[in-house]
Amino acid sequence: MGITxxxxxxxxxxxxxDYFKVxxxxxxxxxxxxxxxxxxxxxxxxVDVLPLSQATVSQHLKELKQAGLIKGEISGTSVCxxxxxxxxxxxxxxxxxxxxxxxxxxDSCC
Amino acid sequence: MGITxxxxxxxxxxxxxDYFKVxxxxxxxxxxxxxxxxxxxxxxxxVDVLPLSQATVSQHLKELKQAGLIKGEISGTSVCxxxxxxxxxxxxxxxxxxxxxxxxxxDSCC
DNA sequence: AGTATTTATCGTAATATTGCAATAAACAAA
DNA sequence: TTTGTTTATTGCAATATTACGATAAATACT
Numbered sequence: 001m002g003i004t005x006x007x008x009x010x011x012x013x014x015x016x017x018d019y020f021k022v023x024x025x026x027x028x029x030x031x032x033x034x035x036x037x038x039x040x041x042x043x044x045x046x047v048d049v050l051p052l053s054q055a056t057v058s059q060h061l062k063e064l065k066q067a068g069l070i071k072g073e074i075s076g077t078s079v080c081x082x083x084x085x086x087x088x089x090x091x092x093x094x095x096x097x098x099x100x101x102x103x104x105x106x107d108s109c110c
Numbered sequence: 111m112g113i114t115x116x117x118x119x120x121x122x123x124x125x126x127x128d129y130f131k132v133x134x135x136x137x138x139x140x141x142x143x144x145x146x147x148x149x150x151x152x153x154x155x156x157v158d159v160l161p162l163s164q165a166t167v168s169q170h171l172k173e174l175k176q177a178g179l180i181k182g183e184i185s186g187t188s189v190c191x192x193x194x195x196x197x198x199x200x201x202x203x204x205x206x207x208x209x210x211x212x213x214x215x216x217d218s219c220c
Numbered sequence: 221a222g223t224a225t226t227t228a229t230c231g232t233a234a235t236a237t238t239g240c241a242a243t244a245a246a247c248a249a250a
Numbered sequence: 251t252t253t254g255t256t257t258a259t260t261g262c263a264a265t266a267t268t269a270c271g272a273t274a275a276a277t278a279c280t
Contacts, residue, residue, distance in 0.1 A: 003265050004238065008161035009136035013143070021134030025268085026119035026127040029208075033123070036212045044226065051118035056269050058228055077226045077277045083212055092209040098139075099202040102146045102193055113235050114268065135238085154256065166239050168258055187247050187256045 016098055019091050022067040027052055027060050032083070035070060041080035067091075126208055129201050132177040137162055137170050145180060145193050154188045177201075 006014055022028065027050060034049055035042055046061070047054045061081060064070045068087040073080045116124055132138060137160060144159055145152055156171070157164045171191060174180045178197040183190045 004135065004137075005161060006136065009140055013136040013139045016139050017134050017136040020130045020139075024127050024131030024134040025114065026116065026123040027114075027268090029123045029126050029130075030119055033211070047227095051115060052268095053270050054227075055229080055271075059268080062228085072227095074227095074276090077224095079227060085212075088209075088212050092206075095209070096202075096206065099198075099205070101143070102195075102198050137238090157257095162238095163240050164257075165241075165259085169238080172258080182257095184246090184257095187254095189257060 016094070019067065019095060022063055022069070025060070027056070028064055031057070031060060031064060032069065035081060035083050038082075041073065041075075041082045044078045046081065126204070129177065129205060132173055132179070135170070137166070138174055141167070141170055141174060142179065142193070145191060148192075150192060152191050156191065 009017075023032075030050055031046060034046060047057050050057055052060075061070070061072070065072055068084055069091065070081050071084045073082075119127075133142075140160060141156060144156060157167050160167055162170075171180070171182070175182055178194055179201065180191050181194045183192075
């Protein structure tokens with residue numbers, strides 16, 4: 001019924017899905033790319049770079065922040081965003097472990 | 111407006127987001143886990159394993175198949191599903207390349 | 221104080237996703 | 251042919267997501 005049956009799956013499955021999900025939007029990919037490329041705090045110009053309104057960008061930033069992938073630091077009137085390095089590594093490993101569970105072999109059955 | 115502004119983003123950004131997105135649901139994670147663990151074709155018993163109706167499972171399988179992550183081979187009345195090994199590696203690399211763009215360093219600015 | 225700048229939040233509309241019952245489709249077995 | 255078995259599809263209903271205008275909140279500057 002449009003509601004994901006979260007409670008029917010394991011914590012691990014839900015956590016995996018949640019991280020994949022937050023990465024599953026081109027705007028959030030674009031935001032992360034921008035922050036990664038800059039490799040520094042970006043104050044405000046994200047809205048200029050993205051083809052979305054200020055309100056929409058703010059919403060995507062909120063989701064990325066909630067997932068822990070980025071940090072936002074208030075600096076005067078504006079806010080500086082950057083990648084949360086530790087969390088980024090953690091998520092990378094977490095997702096990779098999942099992908100690595102399928103062996104790199106040629107012994108596919110079909 | 112609920113519609114993702116796909117056309118405003120690059121092909122690469124959209125492709126990345128699409129792969130993350132298809133992985134962004136616990137049911138699809140569970141399906142993939144089952145296929146990975148079996149490391150063989152699974153005929154039919156997926157519905158028994160998952161806490162979802164046959165129709166819903168079939169829908170998730172369709173999405174995974176469309177993304178190319180799994181293959182389905184008709185075998186009599188039933189269908190055998192298994193991981194698409196080549197595509198799995200390809201997607202793993204593709205997503206990993208994105209995650210690796212953020213350097214493994216401690217030189218986070220904030 | 222008043223004005224400008226920047227970001228967050230609220231409210232709302234449009235679209236997407238999830239889930240399932242019912243049904244269809246395809247095949248096997250009797 | 252009829253019956254059962256298995257998977258796909260259709261047609262909803264419920265919820266979630268996306269997007270943005272309007273507005274609020276917070277701070278800086280005159």
